[in-house]
Amino acid sequence: MSRGFVKEDDQEEIPLVPARVNLPEGVTNYVTQVGMDELLEEKQKLIDEKDQLGLTSENEKRIAVNHINAKLQLLNNRISTAKLIELEEQPKHEVRFGAWVTLKIGTQTKLQRYQIVGVDEADISKGKISFISPIAQILTNKKVGEKAILKLAKEDRVFEIMKIDYTL
Template sequence: MSRGFVKEDDQEEVPFVAPRADLPEGVINYVTQAGMDALLAENDQLIAERDSLDITDEKEKRIATNHINARLQLLNNRILSAKVVDLSKQPQDEVRFGALVSLKIGNEKKLQQYQIVGVDEADISKGKISFISPIARLLTDKKVGETAVLQLTKEDRTFKVMDIVYPT
């Protein structure tokens, strides 16, 4: 049937689903085991949320279900593409994926700690940066005592590696 013969209020709204964290085309979706566990827990939570929807209006329930299903599809694509990195097999004396790095940034006295993680795990407020971020790329392969320089428009920022630990 032509869309011209359908009442406008019969057309369902397509739910907007915000995209997941950016993972450039062709880049392997590396995750830590903790990151994979979080993705699987998020999957379980979304399924439980969908299964327990308590909406009596059929249209609203269908829209809510479609929204959750769309989020699940994006999430499941990430889970299927995820490659868990065994942190115990990383070179313990170099900054690589999964490393918890203590850094002296510029002239600051206090050390900063960042863990290099997958794109879905990254959360700067928790000290977790994505492995594709400029700082992570800059620090990769560095050893304790080595310095990396990030060139900014107004100044250069130096990062001196003070310690490298791979959480278990």
């Protein structure tokens, strides 16, 4: 059928779903157990949301289902590529994926504590930074007492590792 005979209202809307947090091409999708649990919980919430759609219009329901399915597709891809890192198997005296690192930053007296986690789990308000972030990258493989330097535009920021642990 020619497109000239199709009603405008019959056109299926393509759902616009924002991409998940960027994971550069070729980079392994590392996750902690907490991160994997959060991904699986997010998946269950989307499935529940789809099952409980109570829209009156069949068109509205179809659009909503398409939107949720698009989100699920992105999420399922992230879950299927996830490589779970067991924290108890990480070297206890080195900063690696999953480590909680207590830092002295520059001349600040207050110590900061961050965990190095996967891209989906990262949340600075919870003290969780992505393993692909510049700070995580300069800290990786360091030991207690060592310093890491982050080169910024106007200064170098020095991070001294005060403590490393892998507890939840």
